[in-house]
Amino acid sequence: MNINKLVRPELVVMKSYIPIEPVEILEQRVRGKVVKLDGNENPYGCSPRVYQALADYSYYHIYPDPGQRKLKEALEKYTGIARQHIVCGSGSDELIDLVLRLVLEPGDKIVNCSPTFGMYPFSAEICGGMIIDVPRKDEDFALDIMGIKGALDGKTKVIFIASPNNPTGNVIEEQELMELVDTGRIVVIDEAYFEFHGVTAASLVPAHRNLIVLRTFSKWAGLAGFRIGYGVFPVEIADYMMKIKQPYNVNIAAEVAVLASLGDIDYLRGTVQKITTERERLFTKLKELGWLKPYPSEANFILCAMLQRNAEEIWRQLRQRGIFIRYFDTPRLKDYLRISVGKPEDNDALIKALKEIC
Ligand SMILES: Cc1ncc(COP(=O)(O)O)c(C=O)c1O
Missing domain, CATH: 3.90.1150.10 (Aspartate Aminotransferase, domain 1)
Structure with missing residues (x-):
């Protein structure tokens, strides 16, 4: 065989x-x-409170909440964005994968601005998608916004931008972001390193139906081993994400760790x-x-x-x-x-x- x-x-x-x-x-x-x-x-x-919270928790034999209620409540406070916009994943890696599984049909395209985080083309390929690379500019790795717009066609569904970008460390400007949002494609701003920069696009999400901001607890909160991230989504997309995710995608130890971390900001x-x-x-x-x-x-x-x-x-x-x-x-x-x-x-x-x- x-x-x-x-x-x-x-x-x-x-x-x-x-x-x-x-x-x-x-x-x-x-x-x-x-x-x-x-x-x-x-x-x-991570925060020392994480160790204590994990030791004190006694329901590891029970499945976690598929509705992610406690997490969403805590993240609403942390982000200032209403909880119906928030969905958690097993790392932001899972959310990248889920967004693509939600929208890509075989042959659909994503825009990738290299050099950048390798998970966008990786997950797109697994979904049967095609990667349209629009390289960043030579001198300073700035985005080529004109190039991105010129590369779009009827099959292009998602534009991925990491900000700050891994590995170049630079960020997207709000005006550039709005130009991308105006293309009508789904724009994913990956803010895995947000806390080291302090500027976010999350507050723009509720006013736009095609803007997504992803975040993680792996970097600033020292929880990489727990695999937990979250996204701020337009409500329609958040509902779809909740519909297609594995019910117990975030494990209970990660949930306990995040709640303790957000209590020790x-x-x-x-x-x-x-x-x-x-x-x-x-x-x-x-x-x-x-x-x-x-x-x-x-x-x-x-x-x-x-x-x-x-x-x-x-x-x-x-x-x-x-x-x-x-x-x-x-x-x-x-x-x-x-x-x-x-x-x-x-x-x-x-x-x-x-x-x-x-
Ligand atoms: C830009 C970017 N996004 C997402 C991730 C993955 O984050 P997580 O650990 O939440 O899956 C990384 C990890 O290196 C990253 O650099």
Whole structure:
């Protein structure tokens, strides 16, 4: 029996998503502690109240609420947007997938503005969609709004914009956003890094039938392992999302963790502040090296272009020292590194190693 003949042909040839490796595996590999600056995670972890809330909770044997009532209530307070606009997912990754499953028929298209987060083309391909790439501009990775508008046709359903964008760290302006909304396509603004920037499009959602804002607890709240994100949707789309999601898509531990986190906002804002302060210090240190160009970032990572250096080689040498970052070697991002902002001691270790290597 040839299983490949049973699998959808486009999935047989599709490239796999390359995820980052878990910390335990990295530690085994280097036989010691690692400095993990490759996943844009929060080095300070989650609120201490999360541990207490998880220990105190006693209904793990009961399914979570498919209606997500407590979560929506807490998120209404946090976002200032009425709860009927809010839907939670198992990470914002799940919400990206659900939006596409809701609207894409095979052969429909999405607009992807590379370089950007890999999950948009990945999920679109799984849905049988086609990816129309409208690359960001050369100098500063600004969006090519004219290019996006010119690329639309009757099959284009969704435009994805990450703001701040991963891995470039820059943001969309409100006027650009409105131009995209006026195209009538579904515009998804992925604000996974919102808390490090502080400007949001969420308040625009209730007035527009085709604007979606996605957020996550993975970055600012230190809950990446729990897999929980949420979106602010126009009510019509929110209703469809609730209709097609798996009933128990958000697990109860994630729910407990989020409720505890939203009850400890000041603590979390404190860690976000530490990270953004550290981001600026790291930026200066990287610039001082003289052989790479860091790009200003509104998120918790910094993209760097190598100046006559090989990014893969630097990445490899850092790995040997137990320091893990991301490198890119695509046509658009040739010889680039992305460094997540760590604690001051992690960033110092990185800078010291970079000085030794070059
Ligand atoms: C732009 C962007 N959106 C979404 C995600 C995924 O978030 P989550 O952990 O909620 O699935 C990431 C993770 O790196 C990201 O960079």
